[in-house]
Amino acid sequence: MADDQQTAEPVExxxxxxxxxxxxxxxxxxxxYNDAPQSTDSIEIKDQYDLFIxxxxxxxxxxxxxxxxxxxxxxxxxSFAEATQQDVDKAVKAARKAFTKSWSTLEAKERGKYIFRLxxxxxxxxxxxxILESMDGGKPIRESRDVDVPLAAAHFFYYAGWADKxxxxxxxxxxxxxxxxxxxxxxxxxxxxxxxxxxxxLATGNTVVLKPAETTSLxxxxxxxxxxxxxxxxxxxxxxxxAGQTGSAIVNHDGVxxxxxxxxxxxxxxxxxxxxxxxxxxxxxxxxxxxxxxxEDAPVDQAVEGIINAIFFNQGHVCCAGSRLFVxxxxxxxxxxxxxxxxxxxxxxxxxxxxxxxxxxxxEQQYNKINEYLELGVSExxxxxxxxxxxxxxxxxxxxxxxxxVGQSNRIVQEEIFGPVLTIQTFRTAQEGIDKANNTPYGxxxxxxxxxxxxxxxxxxxxxNGVVWANTYNQFDPTSPFGGYKxxxxxxxxxxxxxxxxxxxx
Amino acid sequence: xxxxxxxxxxxxxxxxxxxxxxxxxxxxxESKVQALKLALSMVDLTTLAGMDTxxxxxxxxxxxxxxxxxxxxLPQVAAVCVYPNMVNVARKALRGTNINxxxxxxxxPSGMSTLESKLEETRRVVExxxxxxxxxxxxxxxxxxxxxxxxxxxxxxxxxxxxxxxKVILETGELQTYENVRKASDLAMEAGADxxxxxxxxxxxxxxxxxxxxxxxxxxDYFYETGRMVGMKPAGGIRKAKQAIQYLVLVRExxxxxxxxxxxxxxxxxxxxxxxxxxxxKQKTGVYQSADYFSND
Numbered sequence: 001m002a003d004d005q006q007t008a009e010p011v012e013x014x015x016x017x018x019x020x021x022x023x024x025x026x027x028x029x030x031x032x033y034n035d036a037p038q039s040t041d042s043i044e045i046k047d048q049y050d051l052f053i054x055x056x057x058x059x060x061x062x063x064x065x066x067x068x069x070x071x072x073x074x075x076x077x078x079s080f081a082e083a084t085q086q087d088v089d090k091a092v093k094a095a096r097k098a099f100t101k102s103w104s105t106l107e108a109k110e111r112g113k114y115i116f117r118l119x120x121x122x123x124x125x126x127x128x129x130x131i132l133e134s135m136d137g138g139k140p141i142r143e144s145r146d147v148d149v150p151l152a153a154a155h156f157f158y159y160a161g162w163a164d165k166x167x168x169x170x171x172x173x174x175x176x177x178x179x180x181x182x183x184x185x186x187x188x189x190x191x192x193x194x195x196x197x198x199x200x201x202l203a204t205g206n207t208v209v210l211k212p213a214e215t216t217s218l219x220x221x222x223x224x225x226x227x228x229x230x231x232x233x234x235x236x237x238x239x240x241x242x243a244g245q246t247g248s249a250i251v252n253h254d255g256v257x258x259x260x261x262x263x264x265x266x267x268x269x270x271x272x273x274x275x276x277x278x279x280x281x282x283x284x285x286x287x288x289x290x291x292x293x294x295x296e297d298a299p300v301d302q303a304v305e306g307i308i309n310a311i312f313f314n315q316g317h318v319c320c321a322g323s324r325l326f327v328x329x330x331x332x333x334x335x336x337x338x339x340x341x342x343x344x345x346x347x348x349x350x351x352x353x354x355x356x357x358x359x360x361x362x363x364e365q366q367y368n369k370i371n372e373y374l375e376l377g378v379s380e381x382x383x384x385x386x387x388x389x390x391x392x393x394x395x396x397x398x399x400x401x402x403x404x405x406v407g408q409s410n411r412i413v414q415e416e417i418f419g420p421v422l423t424i425q426t427f428r429t430a431q432e433g434i435d436k437a438n439n440t441p442y443g444x445x446x447x448x449x450x451x452x453x454x455x456x457x458x459x460x461x462x463x464x465n466g467v468v469w470a471n472t473y474n475q476f477d478p479t480s481p482f483g484g485y486k487x488x489x490x491x492x493x494x495x496x497x498x499x500x501x502x503x504x505x506x
Numbered sequence: 507x508x509x510x511x512x513x514x515x516x517x518x519x520x521x522x523x524x525x526x527x528x529x530x531x532x533x534x535x536e537s538k539v540q541a542l543k544l545a546l547s548m549v550d551l552t553t554l555a556g557m558d559t560x561x562x563x564x565x566x567x568x569x570x571x572x573x574x575x576x577x578x579x580l581p582q583v584a585a586v587c588v589y590p591n592m593v594n595v596a597r598k599a600l601r602g603t604n605i606n607x608x609x610x611x612x613x614x615p616s617g618m619s620t621l622e623s624k625l626e627e628t629r630r631v632v633e634x635x636x637x638x639x640x641x642x643x644x645x646x647x648x649x650x651x652x653x654x655x656x657x658x659x660x661x662x663x664x665x666x667x668x669x670x671x672x673k674v675i676l677e678t679g680e681l682q683t684y685e686n687v688r689k690a691s692d693l694a695m696e697a698g699a700d701x702x703x704x705x706x707x708x709x710x711x712x713x714x715x716x717x718x719x720x721x722x723x724x725x726x727d728y729f730y731e732t733g734r735m736v737g738m739k740p741a742g743g744i745r746k747a748k749q750a751i752q753y754l755v756l757v758r759e760x761x762x763x764x765x766x767x768x769x770x771x772x773x774x775x776x777x778x779x780x781x782x783x784x785x786x787x788k789q790k791t792g793v794y795q796s797a798d799y800f801s802n803d
Contacts, residue, residue: 029763
C-alpha cells in the first residue's frame with residue numbers, strides 16, 4: 001500500500017503473495033461450472049411499447065419510438081415510445097383527474113387494498129419481472145431474482161400498510177396528499193426504484209406520472225399492465241417513457257405538485273435550479289462515492305466479502321456503492337491480497353446465467369464512461385489490478401477492478417464512476433479515516449468494519465452519510481429511511497420518513 | 507508458537523451470509539457429474555459404533571473397493587475409517603488396494619483419558635497399519651483456556667503418528683463459537699495437523715457449512731503465511747449428494763482448485779456414498795433407481 005509513502009512503489013512488486021513462493025491460490029482450470037441459464041421461454045416481449053396514460057396504452061402524439069438495447073447482446077430488445085410535451089401534458093391531466101375524482105377521496109383502507117394487490121401481483125409474476133430486468137438492464141438474474149423484485153414487492157406491502165394508518169404516522173395532525181407527483185427514476189434498479197417512488201405516493205393519496213430511464217423502461221411498462229390487472233382506477237399511475245427531454249417536461253410542468261428524482265448529481269442540480277421559485281416540493285436521491293472503512297480489529301474475511309459486495313453488486317451501478325476503501329495500514333497488504341483472490345472467483349458474463357456474479361454494463365454510454373475512468377486512473381499513476389476472468393465476446397462487460405496507490409486528489413477517488421471499480425487507500429488513525437471518508441462532495445452511504453462495538457458507534461456517528469452500515473453493506477429494507485447528505489440528495493425514501501415528502505400536514 | 511490467547515474475530519452473520527450465497531451456485535450437467543465422482547473419491551467410508559464387528563468392517567471394505575457393480579469405472583473412496591481394534595481387520599480386507607485405512611484414536615470420541623494412553627493408542631493403530639489417524643482434541647482443556655496443553659497434545663500425537671497422516675478433530679459442536687473454531691483450527695495447524703476435521707459424529711451439531719467455512723478460511727490464512735496446505739474434513743450429518751456439492755463449492759471458492767482432491771479434502775460420512783451413487787446413476791440413466799439397488803453397508 002503505497003498511498004502514504006514518499007516513493008511510489010509499483011504494487012505488482014510488493015509481496016502480496018507472501019514469504020513462500022508456492023503460497024498462491026489457484027482458481028482456474030479444474031471443475032469449471034457449466035452454464036446454468038435461466039429459461040426465457042415464458043417471456044413475452046412486444047416489438048414496441050406505448051405510453052400508459054389514463055389506464056390505457058396509447059401511442060405517443062408524435063408517433064416516435066426509440067430502441068432499447070439488450071446490453072448483453074448489443075441487439076435491440078424492443079422499442080419504447082418517446083413522450084413529448086403533449087404526452088406529458090396528457091399524463092399530468094389524467095393524473096390530476098384521477099386525483100380529484102377518485103384517488104384522494106377514496107377511503108384510505110380501499111387505497112391500501114389496491115396497493116396490497118399490486119404487491120401480490122409483483123410476487124406472482126416475480127420470475128418474469130426478474131428475467132425482464134436482467135434482459136433489459138444487464139444485471140445478473142441472481143440479483144434481480146433475489147434482491148430487486150422481492151424488495152420491490154416488500155416496498156408495496158410496507159406502504160400498503162401505512163395507507164389507512166397515516167393518523168398514527170403523524171399523531172395529532174391530518175395528513176393530506178399533495179396531488180400529482182412527477183417521478184423520474186434511474187436505470188440501475190428500474191423496478192425497485194419504481195416501487196420506492198410509487199408505493200409511498202399512492203399510500204398517501206397522490207397520483208403519479210412516472211418516467212423510467214430510457215435504457216430500462218420495460219419493467220415499468222409491465223408494471224403498468226399490473227395496474228390494469230389490479231383494477232387500479234385509471235389515471236392513478238401513468239408511465240411515460242423517454243429521455244432527458246421527457247423528464248424535463250415533467251419537472252417543468254405546472255400541473256405537477258411534487259418531483260421525486262433519483263439519478264445523477266449533475267441532473268439533480270439542473271432540476272433543483274428549475275424548481276427554484278416554484279411551490280413544487282421535491283426529493284432528490286443523487287450520486288455517491290461511498291467510503292468503506294476497515295479497521296485492524298475487523299473480522300477480515302467477512303469484511304473482504306462485504307467490500308466485494310459493496311462495490312461489485314449490480315456491476316457497481318449503485319448510488320450507495322462502497323467505491324472507496326480505506327484500510328488501516330497494519331492489515332492493508334492482507335486485505336488487498338484477499339480481495340484479489342476473491343475477485344478471481346467472481347463470474348462475469350451472461351446476466352441470465354444463475355451463476356453470474358457480475359452482469360453487463362447497462363449501456364454503451366456507461367461502458368465508455370467506465371473505460372475512460374480506467375484509463376484516467378492509470379494515467380493518474382494509480383496501480384490497476386483486474387480479475388483475470390474471460391469476458392464474453394459480445395456485450396458491454398467490464399472486469400472487476402482495483403486501484404491502489406491512489407490519493408484523495410485523484411479524480412478516480414473524487415468522482416462517481418458507477419462501475420465495478422474500487423479505489424483503495426490506507427489510513428493510520430480513526431480520525432484520518434473519518435476525515436478522508438468525509439472529504440468528498442457526496443454523502444450517501446458508507447460502511448465501518450470493526451469487531452469493537454464502541455468504535456462502530458464512534459466512527460459511524462462522524463461519517464457524514466445518510467446511511468452507515470456496520471460490519472455489513474448494501475442492506476435494504478422498506479422500513480428503513482434512505483437518502484443523502486451534501487450533494488447526494490435531499491429528503492428520505494423508505495420507512496415512516498418516506499411518507500413526509502408526499503403529504504401536507506394540517 | 508503463535509499467541510492463542512488472542513482471538514481472530516469472526517462475524518457470525520457474515521459467515522452465514524457467505525455460505526448462503528455460495529449455496530446459490532447452480533451446478534448442472536457435466537460439472538455435476540464431475541462433482542459427484544469427485545465427492546465419492548473423497549469419502550472416508552466410516553463405521554464407528556460400539557457394536558461394530560469384523561464382519562461389518564469387512565463388508566464395508568468390500569463396498570469401498572467396489573461401491574456399485576453396475577458402474578465399474580467409478581472412483582474408489584479415499585479411506586475406510588474404523589475404531590482402533592478394527593484396523594487389523596480393515597488392513598487384511600483392503601490389502602492390494604490403494605484405499606487408506608483411517609483409525610480414530612486418542613480415546614475417541616471424548617478424549618477423556620491421559621496423554622500416555624492416547625500416545626500409546628496412536629502408536630498401536632499406526633503399527634497395526636493405519637495410514638491416517640483421526641484424533642480428538644481435549645475440548646475441556648481448550649474451553650478452560652489451556653491452549654498450551656492442547657497444542658502440546660496435538661504435537662505429541664503427531665510425533666507418535668510417524669509417517670501416518672494426522673487429522674485433528676475439533677468437535678466444533680462443543681466449541682460453542684466460530685471464534686473458538688477458528689482458534690482451535692489455528693492451534694491444530696500450528697501443532698502439525700495434516701487435516702483439520704469438524705466432528706466425531708457423536709455430538710450434535712456435527713459438520714455444518716458455516717463451521718466448515720470458518721475452518722477453510724483458517725486454512726487459507728495459514729497457507730498464506732506458511733505455504734503449507736492443510737486438508738479439511740467435515741464429518742457427520744452430510745448425507746445427501748446435494749450437500750456434498752455445496753461443500754465442494756465452498757472449497758473451490760475459498761481455497762481454490764488445488765484443494766479439490768482427496769489429498770486435501772475428505773467427507774467423513776457413512777450414508778453419503780449411497781446418495782452420491784444414486785445421483786451418479788441417475789445422471790447416467792436419467793431415472794432414479796430404488797434404494798434397494800445400492801448396498802447398505
